[in-house]
Amino acid sequence: MSDWAVETRDLVKTFGDFVAVDHVSLEVSRGEIFGFLGPNGAGKSTTIRILCGLITPTSGTAMVNGIDVAKDPERVRRNLGYMSQRFSLYDDLTVEQNIDFFAGLYGVPKLRREERKDYVLEMARLAERRSALTGSLSGGWKQRLALGCAILHDPPILFLDEPTSGVDPIVRGVFWDLIRGLAKTGHTIFVSTHYMDEAEYCNRLALMHRGKVIALGAPAELRHQASAHSLLRLDSTKPLETMRALEDVPGVVDVAVFGGGLHVTVDDAEATAERIRTKLGAAAIEIHRLEKILPSLEDVFVSMIEGEERRVA
């Protein structure tokens, strides 16, 4: 059996002329929380659907829990839990009826069924609402129930496609506690998200853009990868004039407005900072703050995607 929980080789999926997934090769270890990031239409959902056997790839191979998805999709399905991007439980069934249905589909043995149901009800904090119609639940509860239904058979691997989209930060926090709990008990979590704070919770991340994986690694690694340049935070009295003044300062690569101040990408942090001080002093612009900062994941990803766009163009 392969060591990897998930492994893909040159996965390609085209829709007509459009390449939705472009030679994606990934390896995900067991027990890992693997984050899948990227702008809308990057191909995250398509990749996850291929891994769950819902879409046949145009070419390439996908292995889940050591099983080739193309060769034995049914065995793969017994080994995974899937939460699709769109809520997909039955609104007209009660919480309990939904759980019983999926327990039946996953073939949870009769003896374990009550125990699994109680576990899921408790995990999703739905014990008191077990007879409520699923359609009457609010977003956070629905999502926890969907997660619960996906883990009834205790699958080693979970595919969660934007599980927390559209719910508030507190509810997201509760959800991520569950995910981390599952990872601690040895489950592999393959999760896509748009939220950068969630990306920080992941052991490793893949950044997807136009069907390609353009960066792969732990969050900290990715920050360092991006640090061929340094980032300076600059707060001053007149931001617009400051931007103009910085244009011809040697060593300045890029200037961007960020919150109330500016993020200045530079080549050599100390020397360039000195030149900026001199230049702004001459222009009679007062500096409130000028310091080197660590780029956030968002900075990293934005600059990676911009770099990729420039490279393609």
Add this chain to the structure above:
Amino acid sequence: MSHRRIRAVFIKELHHITRDSRSLALALAMPVMMLLLYGYALSLDVDHIPTLIYDQDGTSASRDLVRQFRGSRFFDIRGFASGYEKIEHDINFSRVLMGIVIPRNFGHDLESGHGAEVQLLVDGSDSNTSSIAIGYAESIVKMYSGAVRVRNVAPPPPPAVEARMRVWYNSSLESKNYVVPGLIAVILMILAGQLTSLTIAREWEMGTMEQLLSTPLRPAEMLIGKMSAYFVVGVVDSLIALVVAVTVFAVPFRGNIVLLAISTCLFLFGVLCWGIFISAGSRTQVEAYQMGMLTTFLPGFLMSGFVFSIDTMPKVIQVISVIVPARYFVAILKSLFLKGVGLGAIWDQMVFLVIFGAFVFWQAARRLKRQKVA
């Protein structure tokens, strides 16, 4: 094949069915409403047909025939015409429905044993009534000519078969006895097709199909689970329809109950699978509904032979009707209700229902297997 997964689907579908109480009420009320509506509309017994007679012959033979018509409760002789214009005029103004023209040589032809002709002119605007009227007129003429032949010619030729059949199986000549059993088949076809035609398209519309496809559930299991749940509804509908037929319409049931139960189940199975087949080919419920209606309503009414005889239809329709299951179920129901025959007389129709069910089941499972998210 896992019976646990089939059971899970079956129970889940029953939950859907009972949750949606409005649709369920409609599904159960439909057979009653349709039977009452179409049953009465199609079986309004035609009698006292206003009739005009144009007797060109004026012999004792022709007067004898006229007396036969006078003696029948189905005809009301409004008078005698002396030309075609009068008949045409009265039919155009809806004063009469039928004109009977007894040609000049009627008596002579009858004597000579060559066979005589009688001409019928009918108001065709109500095709149902007029075809029934023609049927009555023909049987009177045949009975009369048969009697004449028996009297005059030896040895007697076999009597007119059609006239006797009517008298034998539907002795009171009540059209409801003939229409209602066939109508049950048509109604069940429409209802059963409708019951399942939405079930797969709904999963796609709700986004739940994606979740189902990610589980170990197999296409055939989904098919059997869903079909079984709607089978329960179909059986209840069948019982309601049969009870209404026997009580409200007082149609006599002369056949074997077990044969009735078996053939009804075979028929339901096939048509429910057909609905799933349609549904698996549609991504929206509207599309599935329209396809379901198109493929059950029209064939059910037009190609099942329940009132409109298949033999008189265009060749194309006759050929298509061979694959319409209602055609065979109509034949079975009519046989069981009116003739009280045994398995020997209907086994071939039952075999067809088995073939239809098996084939459609296979095709529906194939379509379900091909369901992919993209």
